[in-house]
Structures are given as C-alpha cells and as structure tokens.
Amino acid sequence: MMIWLRNVMLAVMAAVAWAAPVTADSSIQLGPRPLYLLQALPEGVLKQKLQSCANGPFYRTDFSIAHRGAPLMFPEHSQQSYQAAISMGAGIAECDVTFTSDKQLVCRHAQCDLHQTTDILLRPELAAKCRQPFQAASGDSAASAECCSSDISLAEFSSLCARMDGVNERAQSVQQYLQGTPAWRTSLYNQCAKPMTHRESIQLFAAAGIKMTPELKQPEVAMPYQGNYTQQHYAQQLVNEYKAAGVAPSQVYLQSFNYQDILYWLAQEPEFGRQAVWLDGRYEQPGFDAMLPDSWRPSMQQLKQDGLNIIAPPLWLLVTEQDGAIVPSAYAKAARQAGLNIIAWSLERSRPLAEGADWYYQSLPTLANSDAAVLQLLDVLARDVGVIGVFSDWPATTTFYASCMQPPQQNVPP
Incomplete structure (x- = not known):
C-alpha cells in the first residue's frame, strides 16, 4: 500500500510539473451544460470550488479529449462536430479511422x-x-x-x-x-x-492548434483486403499521413483496441509508438474480473514491459463504490503501480443518470443516480485515480472542470 501511495504522490507531482499555465482563451465557449451539471451537485467543497469558476477563465487543455467531436448534439466525426469540440476547448480530438473501397482513410466509428x-x-x-x-x-x-x-x-x-x-x-x-x-x-x-477524411481531420486540428488521437478501427472485411492490403499496411498508412502533413509525433496519440497494432507502432514507429494508447478491452475476455488482477491477460506489468505507456479503459473499470463514495478501483491502482498513465472513456455518452446507471457507470449502481455523478466521477478520476485525460461527448464539461481544478496541461508525457 505504501508503494502504491508513493507512486500516486509522484504522479500527482509530475502532473503539476507538466501542467504549465497559459493565457486564458477567450474564444472558448462552454455554453449552459457545465452550469446545469454544477447545479445538480449536492452542497459541498466540490460544488463551492466549481461555482467559483463559473465565469472563467477557461483554458484549452489536453485533459479535455473530444470523443468523435461533440456527438451529444452534433453528428459524430463531422466537420461541425469537430468544430464544436474545438470551440469548447478540447485540447485533443479523435478521428476513428477506417478505409474506403479504394483504401483511403476516413473518420468513422x-x-x-x-x-x-x-x-x-x-x-x-x-x-x-x-x-x-x-x-x-x-x-x-x-x-x-x-x-x-x-x-x-x-x-x-x-x-x-x-x-x-x-x-x-x-x-x-x-x-x-x-x-x-x-x-x-x-x-x-x-x-x-x-463527413471527414483522415487527412481533412489532420488539417482541421492542426489549424486549430490541437493534438490528435486517431483510433485504428478493426476492419470488418477480410484482411489482407483485396489480397494485398494487410493490417500492417493499414497501421503504417495511418502514421504516414501524419508524416506527410508534417505533424510531430508529440502531437499524436495513436489508439487501437488491437494490441498487435500497438506492438507494431512500438517496433516500427517508436516516436509515435511511445505515446500510443491501448484501448483496453480485456473486460470482454472469459473469466475477467475487475477486482482480480490475476484474471487480466496480459498483466499490467507485462504491458509496461512491452513498452506501453498509456492505457485507456472505460469509465467503470477505474472506480467503484465504497462507504457511499466513489473511489479508485483495483484496476486503477494496478495500472498506476505498474507505471502506466491512464485515459478514460467516455464521459457524457450516457442517458440522463436519473434513469439509472448505464454501461459506462455499471460499477456505480447506487451512486450514479443523477447527472451530478458526471462531475463527481470526473473529480475522482482527476484527483484520486490521476488520469491524464478524459474522452467526452461534450468537451465543454471536461474543459470547465480542468480549467477550474488544475492548471491547463500543455504536454502530457507518456
């Protein structure tokens, strides 16, 4: 326990060092939703702190990751959805990547x-x-x-x-x-x-001065496609389009659920691979138990030994309920103890929580009973779990929280 606590303290200290303050961005427009969620919070320290920030200033921050743009209200992976996310202060935006019949990369979930x-x-x-x-x-x-x-x-x-x-x-x-x-x-x-092509997303994000997190989606056609387009060609093409656009590896967080894609990037494109994000789908494995690290294959330690630096599980894997409070899960503690940075997905992809906790909140069956849980969960993820970023379908909320509770992050090292 003392080793884990020491590691958490070191991670918090490092996060403060990474998060250099910048000038507030007057172009950021958050709209009414963050304040709606704030009003739902019960009285207490968190509400008081967030209320003090209701009028800004607001910062663009890497903590705020646009999940498919802003699809709570805008068609996902569209130019309009991405532009809304940019306006909400997202520091990183996602293009889920797949390919067309002529093997061109496009943004589709x-x-x-x-x-x-x-x-x-x-x-x-x-x-x-x-x-x-x-x-x-x-x-x-x-x-x-x-x-x-x-x-x-x-x-x-x-x-x-x-x-x-x-x-x-x-x-x-x-x-x-x-x-x-x-x-x-x-x-x-x-x-x-x-709709956006991958190249168009690069141009849009670069013009806005934000970072990029493309997810290489699993093909739903037999590979090699058309007899000669392999999974490796597909993974390499993704990287090549950033190189061709002159985008520095530090501006790109490659993602995949397919661990072989991660290993390919680590071996063939190490500058990009060092901050590749493995989207953890181990919860779908037979015998997986969120409370039992021995049921996770590969182990957290093996992932780190392979060179992985950033892991991204769903929200529910990172927290649990204890004595009426949201607390870090065994998964979250194990990931941090192994030296992995964590990104969580996906906030505000759920129906109103008064209707009951859905898949994303399944580990909070009694506490996720109103929209107040959105900010409560976000606070635990940031303060207690120590995530370096959170995907959201409405980035204004994560921007609001990060602008208020911590200096804006400028560089999140793997």
Whole structure:
C-alpha cells in the first residue's frame, strides 16, 4: 500500500510539473451544460470550488479529449462536430479511422456504420452498393441494414451527409429507420453535416492548434483486403499521413483496441509508438474480473514491459463504490503501480443518470443516480485515480472542470 501511495504522490507531482499555465482563451465557449451539471451537485467543497469558476477563465487543455467531436448534439466525426469540440476547448480530438473501397482513410466509428450515421440509404445509387440493403421490421425481426465505408469509394464517401447516430428498429421505411436518434440527444444540427477524411481531420486540428488521437478501427472485411492490403499496411498508412502533413509525433496519440497494432507502432514507429494508447478491452475476455488482477491477460506489468505507456479503459473499470463514495478501483491502482498513465472513456455518452446507471457507470449502481455523478466521477478520476485525460461527448464539461481544478496541461508525457 505504501508503494502504491508513493507512486500516486509522484504522479500527482509530475502532473503539476507538466501542467504549465497559459493565457486564458477567450474564444472558448462552454455554453449552459457545465452550469446545469454544477447545479445538480449536492452542497459541498466540490460544488463551492466549481461555482467559483463559473465565469472563467477557461483554458484549452489536453485533459479535455473530444470523443468523435461533440456527438451529444452534433453528428459524430463531422466537420461541425469537430468544430464544436474545438470551440469548447478540447485540447485533443479523435478521428476513428477506417478505409474506403479504394483504401483511403476516413473518420468513422466503425467500418460498417454508414447506414446509421449518414444518409447513404437515401441515395439509391449508393444504397445499392451496401453490404445489406434496408429490410423493414417484420414480426419479431427488427429493421436492419448494413453499409460500410469499404462498400464505396472516397469520392462517394465524401458526397454523403453525416447525421446523428441511431436507427428505428421497428421501421417500415428508410425514412422511419433513420428517425432513431435517442431522445436525450438532438437532431437540431442534423442538416447535412460534412463527413471527414483522415487527412481533412489532420488539417482541421492542426489549424486549430490541437493534438490528435486517431483510433485504428478493426476492419470488418477480410484482411489482407483485396489480397494485398494487410493490417500492417493499414497501421503504417495511418502514421504516414501524419508524416506527410508534417505533424510531430508529440502531437499524436495513436489508439487501437488491437494490441498487435500497438506492438507494431512500438517496433516500427517508436516516436509515435511511445505515446500510443491501448484501448483496453480485456473486460470482454472469459473469466475477467475487475477486482482480480490475476484474471487480466496480459498483466499490467507485462504491458509496461512491452513498452506501453498509456492505457485507456472505460469509465467503470477505474472506480467503484465504497462507504457511499466513489473511489479508485483495483484496476486503477494496478495500472498506476505498474507505471502506466491512464485515459478514460467516455464521459457524457450516457442517458440522463436519473434513469439509472448505464454501461459506462455499471460499477456505480447506487451512486450514479443523477447527472451530478458526471462531475463527481470526473473529480475522482482527476484527483484520486490521476488520469491524464478524459474522452467526452461534450468537451465543454471536461474543459470547465480542468480549467477550474488544475492548471491547463500543455504536454502530457507518456
């Protein structure tokens, strides 16, 4: 216990050293949501501190990571979503990366999600190319479709309109099928948002002066694709586009759930690989127990020995309930003890918490009972777990918290 406590104290001291103050950014616009969440907090030290910062100043900070842009209200991975995140002070933005039929990289959360995140089904000439055409609901069978970026060319992809994610599984028509955005999001900004290529995202983020965290998505086609495009080609192409754009490795946090991608970057592109982020999906392994480190394969120590420096689990893996409070989990302590930095995902991707804790809050079944838990969890992640950043679907909240509670981070070393 004393060793772990010493490591935490050293990490906190290091975080302060990394976080050099900068001039407040008057261009940052946070809107009403952070104050709405603040009002939901019970009276106490956290609320008093955050209330003192209600009027700023606000800073752009690497702690605030835009998850797919700002998809709580804007179509994910669209130019409009990214611009909203930039305006909210995100210091890092994410382009989930997949590829088209002509092997060009584009920003999509999954290779085969175009049917629910774009208007492809409303374009007959492109809908005809989908892996599975639209099928209406019938009896116990839900309405369905499947359209992949690999079904169409880059030019065809760029002609689409991005739209809010979600489908109506009881639909009898394409128009009904596309009316499935959850009620707690909005379709207010759903008017033909522009989908982004990976290169376009690099240009946009570089122009805004923010860092980049692309996620190499798992292909949903057989690899090697078209007989010659291997997983290694795919991973290398991602890095090559940053090199071609003149982006320094220090500005890029490569991500993947596929640990072999991480090992490839560590071996072949060590300057980029040293701050690659492994998205930890070990919770899906048979026998995984969040409380038992012996059930985690590979172990935290093995990950660090392999050269990994940053691990990124879902929110619920990092915290648990104890005596009526949110506290760091065994997972969080083990990761820090092994010398790993932590990034968490994804804040504000949940329905209103008064409706009950969802997947992201599953380790807080009694405490995540109102939207106040958003800021309470964020505070524990920052102060007690010691995360270096948090993905959010609404970066204004993480920007607000970081601007108030700690100096803005300028460089987060691996």
